[in-house]
Amino acid sequence: MFAFIISRILQALPVMLTVALISFAMFAYVGDPVAIMLGQDFTEAQRQALVKDLGLDQPFWVQFGTFLGNAVQGEFGLSYRLSRPVSDLIAERAPATLELAFTAAFLALLIGVPLGVYTGLYRNSWASRFFLTFSLVGVSLPTFLIGILLILVFAVWLGVLPSFGRGDTVKLGWWSTGFLTWTGIKALVLPSITLGLFQLTLIMRLVRAEMLEVLRADYIKFARARGLPNRAVHFGHALKNTLVPVITIVGLQLGAIIAFAIVTETVFQWPGMGLLFIQSVNQADIPVMAAYLLLISALFVTINLIVDLLYYAVDPRLRIGRGQGAH
């Protein structure tokens, strides 16, 4: 197991290096940081000084090495736009995005899995048909439209939920949380539904398809023939066998929720990393973009590692080397 984790981390290294190279390349090819920082009026001497100061006169590989070394220490330089350390900006924004993403993922799982099981078991019932139709809406409507519609209904017409922002937050160390205040929780409702709806319907349809497949399996028929109660057959035997593909998708989707919360954060002016990123793109704030890119790929790599470990927990057939078949 330990060896497995080590080998996966080694495999992740080239991925991270490649992403780092791409992030770094942005500095060289997306705009000219020197021109951006100097503004309109400058002398050639000032320019030379800045180039030297930023280390841009060094060879490419030396610059890349410095970038890597700093990145490993969580040091991504100063934001061009805000003139503050990028690491501070991200640390400030990350809690908002992570709380939103995990709430959305939690909602999607909590509602999506049971609905998937239900529609798989009773696939011809009136309710199943309704849920399937509704899920098509979730899958096909774009996120920004859902967000705007929710704002229209709940913030403008009914006036029960806020249309933007995070509400009041409470500081727990450097982490600012919205879970502990009433306005914070109210502010989470619409964005998390907007962000989670697609995932919810995706999980529901996936669980349903897997359930339909698994319910035909011989071991389900045999479990019924052994007289096990329906609850044990459906949730113990059938659902557990659907988990491997479901974990895969949920893991990837969790990464996607965090990385692509951009649209939702923009619609709801949610002070998270996505909003920070989109503002940085507008102003070619390359240090922030590079850091964001690296962070998100590290996140994907980590989630994939966790997903792989979960496979092991769920499916004993993958635990090779532990006891051989008796032939």
Place this chain on the structure above:
Amino acid sequence: MSGQNPLLEVRNLRVEFPTRRGTLVALDDVSFTISAGEVLGVVGESGAGKSMTGAAIIGLLEPPGRIAAGEIRLDGKRIDNLRYEDMRRIRGKDIGAIFQDPLTTLNPLYTVGRQLAETMTTHLPITPAEARKRAIGWLDLVGIPAAAQRIDSYPHEFSGGMRQRVVIALALCAEPRLIVADEPTTALDVSIQAQIIALLKSLAREKGTAMMLVTHDMGVIAETADRVAVMYAGRIAEIGPVRNVVKQASHPYTVGLMGSIPPLDRRVDRLAQIDGAMPRLSAIPKGCAYNPRCPKAFARCTQDRPDLLPAGATQAACWLYAEGEAGNG
């Protein structure tokens, strides 16, 4: 069978599959009994309705299949019209089942010990600790070496033959009085088949469990069964004591079936075969379903459908054995 109540009584069972092109009759007028401790072999070609009969008895017909007529009684009580939950309590507890392919019948994600314990705690008033102890006992009984160590193994850690032993333990662990074994050896190596059959036979005898043994292997039937039912196109063609059916078959189909088994004691150039193929369910001929292939068919066979008639020591659904008909009846 006269006097005492049979353990299982199937009477005029008819199973239908409604399809878009009309209703298919998968089983028609099937009647037989199994006494306590008796082994009934059920043989026939693929699609003759052997497995369907087993599925109907344990109440697990694949939808849209349904019992359209007739009744199934266990100990005199009807079980074919029970609600799902009531039938569930009978499955595993009173009627155990063994399926064809041990590689797919066990849930891959649970240890064999857990699957055994879960079956026992569902049906018997025992604690999980007691269930685990008994699970080890059952694994030992079905011939799994080092049962106490193997109880926490997963199905994929066992070979096919060993897995079928586990399946047998699962079918027997709540001590049912009847086992429906649907081709329990078909998916196994020939060398393992005999072991599994011997195990089933000895356990059934030891526990006094009756068995309905579905197979198309006449050797297994001759070895194991007390009586045998021969099925053809959804009906029973002949039923009787195994010795008589094998040695002095009455129904022309049974005669053909027995004739197609290669003899071991002499060399034959060509195996006997029955011309033609069993009709599809959608095209069962009028009269006796076997009449187009039957060497002894006569006028009545193409008109009326024969019921089981006494024919020597067995009963055969054949007009040859009707009073006053031509033939040797």
